[in-house]
Amino acid sequence: MKKIFLMLLPTLLTLNTYAQTDANMGIIPAPVAIKKTSGVFQLDKTVALISNETENAKTADLLNAFIVAKGGFALREAKSVTAGQKSIVLTSVGADKLPAEGYTIQITTNHIKVVGKEAGLFYAVQSLMQLMPDKNQDKITIQTAEINDYPRFKYRGMHLDVARHFFPVSFVKRYIDLLAQYKMNKFHWHLTDDQGWRIEIKKYPKLTTLGATRSGTVVGNYPGTGGTDNETYKGYYTQEEIKQVVAYAATKYITVVPEIEMPGHASAAIAAYPELSCFPDRDTFVSGDTPWSGSRKGKQVQQTWGVFDDVFAPTENTFKFLENVLDEVIALFPSKYIHIGGDECPKEYWKQSPFCQQFIKDNNLKDEHGLQSYFIQRIEKYINAKGRSIIGWDEILEGGLAPNATVMSWRGEKGGIEAAQQSHEVIMTPGSAGLYFDHKQSNSPDEPLTIGGFAPYTKVYNYDPVPKELTADQGKYVIGVQANMWSEYLESPAKVEYQILPRIFALSEIAWTPVARKDIKNFTEERVPLHLAKLDQTSANYWVPTPIGQNDAVLNGENINIELKSPILGAKIFYTLDGYRPSENAAEYKAPIKVVVPQGQKKTLKTIVIAPSGKRSVVTETTLNNGAPEVKTK
Numbered sequence: 359m360k361k362i363f364l365m366l367l368p369t370l371l372t373l374n375t376y377a378q379t380d381a382n383m384g385i386i387p388a389p390v391a392i393k394k395t396s397g398v399f400q401l402d403k404t405v406a407l408i409s410n411e412t413e414n415a416k417t418a419d420l421l422n423a424f425i426v427a428k429g430g431f432a433l434r435e436a437k438s439v440t441a442g443q444k445s446i447v448l449t450s451v452g453a454d455k456l457p458a459e460g461y462t463i464q465i466t467t468n469h470i471k472v473v474g475k476e477a478g479l480f481y482a483v484q485s486l487m488q489l490m491p492d493k494n495q496d497k498i499t500i501q502t503a504e505i506n507d508y509p510r511f512k513y514r515g516m517h518l519d520v521a522r523h524f525f526p527v528s529f530v531k532r533y534i535d536l537l538a539q540y541k542m543n544k545f546h547w548h549l550t551d552d553q554g555w556r557i558e559i560k561k562y563p564k565l566t567t568l569g570a571t572r573s574g575t576v577v578g579n580y581p582g583t584g585g586t587d588n589e590t591y592k593g594y595y596t597q598e599e600i601k602q603v604v605a606y607a608a609t610k611y612i613t614v615v616p617e618i619e620m621p622g623h624a625s626a627a628i629a630a631y632p633e634l635s636c637f638p639d640r641d642t643f644v645s646g647d648t649p650w651s652g653s654r655k656g657k658q659v660q661q662t663w664g665v666f667d668d669v670f671a672p673t674e675n676t677f678k679f680l681e682n683v684l685d686e687v688i689a690l691f692p693s694k695y696i697h698i699g700g701d702e703c704p705k706e707y708w709k710q711s712p713f714c715q716q717f718i719k720d721n722n723l724k725d726e727h728g729l730q731s732y733f734i735q736r737i738e739k740y741i742n743a744k745g746r747s748i749i750g751w752d753e754i755l756e757g758g759l760a761p762n763a764t765v766m767s768w769r770g771e772k773g774g775i776e777a778a779q780q781s782h783e784v785i786m787t788p789g790s791a792g793l794y795f796d797h798k799q800s801n802s803p804d805e806p807l808t809i810g811g812f813a814p815y816t817k818v819y820n821y822d823p824v825p826k827e828l829t830a831d832q833g834k835y836v837i838g839v840q841a842n843m844w845s846e847y848l849e850s851p852a853k854v855e856y857q858i859l860p861r862i863f864a865l866s867e868i869a870w871t872p873v874a875r876k877d878i879k880n881f882t883e884e885r886v887p888l889h890l891a892k893l894d895q896t897s898a899n900y901w902v903p904t905p906i907g908q909n910d911a912v913l914n915g916e917n918i919n920i921e922l923k924s925p926i927l928g929a930k931i932f933y934t935l936d937g938y939r940p941s942e943n944a945a946e947y948k949a950p951i952k953v954v955v956p957q958g959q960k961k962t963l964k965t966i967v968i969a970p971s972g973k974r975s976v977v978t979e980t981t982l983n984n985g986a987p988e989v990k991t992k
């Protein structure tokens with residue numbers, strides 16, 4: 359035991375002092391303003407925790423629970439401070455001029471005073487928890503400072519697709535915890551898609567008795583070489599569970615934005631109620647872009663990924679169905695925004711359907727795009743009449759935008775720019791900017807199966823959600839930013855953690871921190887290493903970054919200097935230059951190395967990062983070339 363402690367000691371000591379030396383005191387997202395003063399506040403069990411507003415009592419409890427976990431002691435909670443008493447005070451008095459989610463923290467040698475409205479105090483406590491080092495002999499020593507903070511955007515979102523793969527309520531809650539720690543305030547819950555309908559709707563029980571089950575799942579990278587696994591895959595949330603999640607999220611100041619997909623991505627609903635299709639009697643067809651396409655008997659919940667032609671028919675029956683579904687959704691979710699999808703709706707069945715063609719004529723629509731726009735506008739009217747607003751993916755621009763719609767720009771920034779220019783609210787979530795967290799985090803063949811793409815956390819960090827093309831006034835329509843977690847290749851909660859961590863750190867900073875305060879060096883070299891070192895002490899399955907300073911590009915020269923930094927506090931970097939895969943048996947990188955490459959030859963630097971817990975990064979390879987012909991070594 360003693361030995362284990364001695365081994366851990368260097369890490370703990372580093373974690374202890376680290377937050378204090380960093381200009382941002384270890385806080386992610388970086389606060390708007392932070393000023394360190396000279397001195398320390400010693401947090402020990404003599405300190406009183408004061409909060410005298412009932413709505414803030416649970417935030418005080420949250421802090422106290424954290425102190426118990428961290429320091430092994432609880433603070434005495436009281437309503438007011440007595441003279442000379444060392445204290446932590448949480449209060450909304452004096453917060454009138456602060457933004458709703460803003461806060462100030464004043465740390466002196468005698469007290470920590472935290473001011474904010476309800477949500478602001480919650481975020482202040484998140485910051486406080488992050489800046490607290492581990493205890494040292496019954497005391498937690500905190501650097502004195504003044505912090506003033508508030509968010510850049512009001513919509514700070516993280517999405518989760520539970521249709522392609524289903525995640526239990528327990529994990530959804532953990533996901534919400536993670537979002538809250540990083541001051542995200544919207545959880546976009548993608549509840550329906552071709553591969554499964556995941557929300558109980560009382561009026562339409564078949565949506566979950568039939569629509570929540572598929573008879574197999576495509577194997578490997580879609581379209582793959584053929585076949586599904588023929589295993590039944592199912593799951594859905596009861597309305598009781600949905601209420602639980604919504605209420606849980608509210609305690610973390612997170613609004614759950616539900617998404618019900620229409621008019622495309624509707625195969626699961628159609629499998630349950632075939633009359634919602636333009637061709638109720640037509641067998642389900644697996645998209646034509648697979649080498650193993652073909653039809654399946656009857657209407658089926660899809661077993662492969664992609665986009666499918668069988669979409670909602672714009673009949674009165676369909677609209678009534680959707681209105682009834684939305685009634686139940688609206689009753690469950692207090693969110694102002696209801697996401698109605700709108701993306702990737704092929705027009706093929708509408709083209710083939712005599713009903714749709716007649717419908718286009720009767721309603722003076724230009725074509726099938728006009729029909730898509732009609733569909734969304736009609737649903738928008740219904741939702742607006744209930745006092746809510748719609749969000750749709752950027753395809754809802756095609757054929758004319760619904761009057762009050764908010765656009766989620768995913769196919770690059772173009773849709774977002776257009777919508778902002780038309781004075782519509784926009785949420786930026788372009789895949790091209792690294793905001794698709796289903797994309798891979800490195801190019802190493804060691805990465806697990808993903809949909810592809812390449813979105814390292816540095817790319818996420820470098821993204822500014824307000825496009826340069828917009829004027830200052832138009833830029834105000836960008837209400838926020840979101841990253842998407844599509845789950846085609848996320849078969850387990852552990853894989854979701856792998857894909858979100860550490861990228862959510864970068865997302866939170868671009869959503870919260872003013873551009874002028876962004877600092878990629880401080881972020882990657884100081885704060886991410888600290889946060890990952892803390893995560894490393896938990897069971898979270900985070901992605902271990904590759905060494906800072908290395909990438910998989912070719913370096914040319916004869917004397918090549920290699921200067922690396924560990925991406926996690928306390929983690930070690932091991933390397934080889936002899937072609938072997940590095941492990942803890944390889945040379946440990948301790949100081950810059952100079953590699954001599956003879957004329958006409960090349961060498962390969964291979965590295966691996968091993969965290970204190972033993973968690974490993976992928977192997978990164980860098981070719982060091984001195985005039986040898988360019989052939990891929992991988």
Ligand code: TNX
Nearest residue numbers: 701702751768794796809844
């Ligand atoms: C596109 S983003 C989709 C999803 C897929 C995703 C995979 C969007 C609105 N539609 O249906 O899951 O790509 O990255």
